[in-house]
Amino acid sequence: MTLPTIWRFTSLFTLLVFVTGEPSNRTFPNHFKFGVATSAYQIEGAWNEDGKGESNWDHFLHQHPEVVVDKTNGDVACDSYHKYKEDVKLLKDLGVDFYRFSIAWTRIVPLGRKDSGINPDGIAYYSNLIDELLANGIEPYVTIFHWDTPQTLEAVGGWLNSTIIDHYVSYARLLFELYGERVKHWLTFNEFSQFCEEGYSTGKKAPFKTLVGVGGYQCTHNALIAHAKTFDMYVKEFKYTQKGLIGLSVDTAWAEPKTDSILDKLAAEEEFMFDYAYYLHPIMAGDYPAALKRKINFKSFFQGYHPSRLPKFSRQEKKLLKGSFDFIGLNHYTTSLCSWSTTKFPSPSKLDDCGVKQSQDPSWKISASPWLAQVPYGMRKVLVWIKENLNNPPLLITENGWSTSDSNLDDEDRMEYYKKYLAEVLNAIHDHGCNVIGYTAWSLMDNMEWASGYTEKFGLVRVDFASPNRTRTPKDSFYMYQTIIKNKKLID
Numbered sequence: 089m090t091l092p093t094i095w096r097f098t099s100l101f102t103l104l105v106f107v108t109g110e111p112s113n114r115t116f117p118n119h120f121k122f123g124v125a126t127s128a129y130q131i132e133g134a135w136n137e138d139g140k141g142e143s144n145w146d147h148f149l150h151q152h153p154e155v156v157v158d159k160t161n162g163d164v165a166c167d168s169y170h171k172y173k174e175d176v177k178l179l180k181d182l183g184v185d186f187y188r189f190s191i192a193w194t195r196i197v198p199l200g201r202k203d204s205g206i207n208p209d210g211i212a213y214y215s216n217l218i219d220e221l222l223a224n225g226i227e228p229y230v231t232i233f234h235w236d237t238p239q240t241l242e243a244v245g246g247w248l249n250s251t252i253i254d255h256y257v258s259y260a261r262l263l264f265e266l267y268g269e270r271v272k273h274w275l276t277f278n279e280f281s282q283f284c285e286e287g288y289s290t291g292k293k294a295p296f297k298t299l300v301g302v303g304g305y306q307c308t309h310n311a312l313i314a315h316a317k318t319f320d321m322y323v324k325e326f327k328y329t330q331k332g333l334i335g336l337s338v339d340t341a342w343a344e345p346k347t348d349s350i351l352d353k354l355a356a357e358e359e360f361m362f363d364y365a366y367y368l369h370p371i372m373a374g375d376y377p378a379a380l381k382r383k384i385n386f387k388s389f390f391q392g393y394h395p396s397r398l399p400k401f402s403r404q405e406k407k408l409l410k411g412s413f414d415f416i417g418l419n420h421y422t423t424s425l426c427s428w429s430t431t432k433f434p435s436p437s438k439l440d441d442c443g444v445k446q447s448q449d450p451s452w453k454i455s456a457s458p459w460l461a462q463v464p465y466g467m468r469k470v471l472v473w474i475k476e477n478l479n480n481p482p483l484l485i486t487e488n489g490w491s492t493s494d495s496n497l498d499d500e501d502r503m504e505y506y507k508k509y510l511a512e513v514l515n516a517i518h519d520h521g522c523n524v525i526g527y528t529a530w531s532l533m534d535n536m537e538w539a540s541g542y543t544e545k546f547g548l549v550r551v552d553f554a555s556p557n558r559t560r561t562p563k564d565s566f567y568m569y570q571t572i573i574k575n576k577k578l579i580d
């Protein structure tokens with residue numbers, strides 16, 4: 089090789105390292121699977137068609153359109169209820185191994201309780217979607233609940249009322265009966281922290297309740313029990329014949345100490361316990377982390393709460409919870425800097441229970457979602473934490489992605505984000521031996537981003553919301569992800 093040639097190769101290599109953060113010759117393992125995700129309320133539309141019942145999101149956004157930034161809702165969204173075949177074509181073109189979508193409880197059981205009737209048209213919709221996916225060689229990964237609680241159940245307290253647990257388990261059983269022969273990956277819940285803490289404590293998501301310091305804990309408790317009972321039911325009644333796997337998606341930001349000081353390190357650990365271990369420890373070990381229980385119980389006592397604001401699991405529930413997973417789903421997007429708060433948080437509140445102040449580094453690149461900063465190392469650090477603290481369980485990244493305020497096709501920022509985060513997934517696998525079994529990009533297409541409406545776009549595919557056709561057009565990131573999937577490595 090002549091010198092200039094060597095130089096050319098060397099600089100190409102340096103460039104690749106610079107762009108991706110890692111040498112490009114690292115590959116994803118053979119068994120590693122790639123997918124994309126969506127959820128029912130965010131894409132389906134057809135909110136009251138063919139016998140579908142009303143969900144808490146339908147209900148609340150019709151009553152209070154002002155809670156959504158652009159006063160929109162999911163009545164039509166991406167119209168995937170009518171356009172699912174087109175969606176599957178896109179998925180096929182993208183080359184994904186699986187498609188993670190959620191089932192709207194109210195399409196299957198319109199009034200939430202199975203004994204009040206089931207809806208054949210809704211059942212047919214998901215059956216057709218599953219068939220279409222399988223016919224195209226794409227595995228369905230089904231989220232049983234992605235925040236759209238039947239309004240009939242919400243009206244009597246929703247996830248604050250423990251009677252919802254049995255209704256959820258009956259609904260899940262019905263899904264296993266209907267689709268379990270064809271669906272081999274199930275996720276019981278998506279992001280407890282978002283629908284529980286934000287739904288019942290801080291009032292940012294449906295049902296927009298503000299029972300600060302109480303509601304979120306109660307909701308999480310009931311949802312965790314519903315998860316454990318569903319897992320147990322699947323194992324006893326279906327696993328032997330259907331041979332599927334059950335997990336759940338828990339979200340977390342990485343908690344990085346703001347400085348090197350011991351205090352900030354402790355603050356970051358505390359934050360991670362409240363943000364992540366709080367949800368996962370019960371699934372792994374059968375109960376909330378001991379330190380978290382001590383802290384909330386202590387505070388509750390002096391605030392006059394007897395019993396504690398943090399509910400207790402019974403012995404039987406602990407037994408059901410412990411080990412109730414085949415794989416763990418991780419939704420990870422961003423990182424925050426942690427230090428002890430010097431100002432007082434409202435009390436009682438989960439923030440006050442934790443006591444940690446979170447911030448962003450001014451140098452971080454921020455997406456269209458103010459909470460979402462691009463900090464790729466956070467992905468590796470979360471994965472390594474899971475490996476070291478949770479005994480390296482099979483870990484599926486069930487969401488990761490970047491939002492923009494426009495829907496431009498040349499979405500370079502999104503491409504940069506994906507490349508850098510995927511490079512860290514490779515690092516976690518190759519340098520640390522993390523048991524990551526797959527990766528899911530959020531999202532297949534621009535969609536209804538909850539209280540942010542259509543102002544924050546996460547899609548690999550643009551959706552023209554001004555057109556009744558909801559025309560779909562792949563963005564540059566779609567083609568980049570297609571290439572990554574095809575080659576099982578990052579290619580520039």
Ligand code: NOJ
Nearest residue numbers: 127278279419487530537
């Ligand atoms: C979390 C949620 O699961 C999903 O519904 C949401 O759109 C994305 N993350 C982005 O915020």
